[in-house]
Amino acid sequence: MKKKKLRPLLFGLILSFSLLSCTSQQSTLDVSSEEKALFDSNDEAPVEIADDETEYEIIIIEPGFNTWLNSIARPEGYYSQSFLENRNAIMVTTWNQRVLQPQRFNPNLYEMQINYDPSIxxxxxxxxKLYNYFIYFQRKYNQRLGPFIPRI
Known part of the structure; x- marks a missing residue:
């Protein structure tokens, strides 16, 4: 009879250890000291995102972003436009959802909605530049705007 009583206890212990080992591990970003220095800089040169042909424009005033874009980010042409459009659509959706939830997400980080239509x-x-701003933002503020780890 003692063997029968031990089985549920043993099963419970195995189940407990299994559940504890399945907890998600938080990923840490490998941010270099050079990149950290740019995050802490006070360089506030605005970055204007514009396309003369389509007449769309975004202005980003984020300390350190301009320098980060020119020194750390992948160069223009590295990604295809379809890759950038797909990633931007995902990250804009997440961003806009967070803007609408100031009680849950820091309203100092998510101030304004982004009007981005994937069909345009x-x-x-x-x-x-929008994609790289999202990468910069995620790395600087340790945020995730989608299922992808923000890498450079």
Whole structure:
């Protein structure tokens, strides 16, 4: 009879250890000291995202982003426009959802909605700089705007 009583206890212990080992592990970003220095800089040169042909424009005033874009980010042409459009659509959706939930997400980080329509061709430059701003933002503020780890 003692063997029968031990089985549920043993099963419970195995189940407990299994559940504890299945907990998600938080991913940490490998941010270099050079990149951290740019995050802490006070360089506030605005980055204008514009496409003369389509007449769409975004202006980003984020300390350190301009320098980060020119020194750390992948160069223009590295990503295809369709890749950038797909990633931007995902990240804009997440961003806009967070803007609408200031009690849950820091309203100092998510201040304004982004009007981005995936069916509109904004051109390569707009998509490139918007995508890189999202990467910069995620790495600087340790945020995730989609299922992808923000890498450079």
């Amino acid at each position: 061709d904004y051109g390569y430059e707009v998509n490139y």
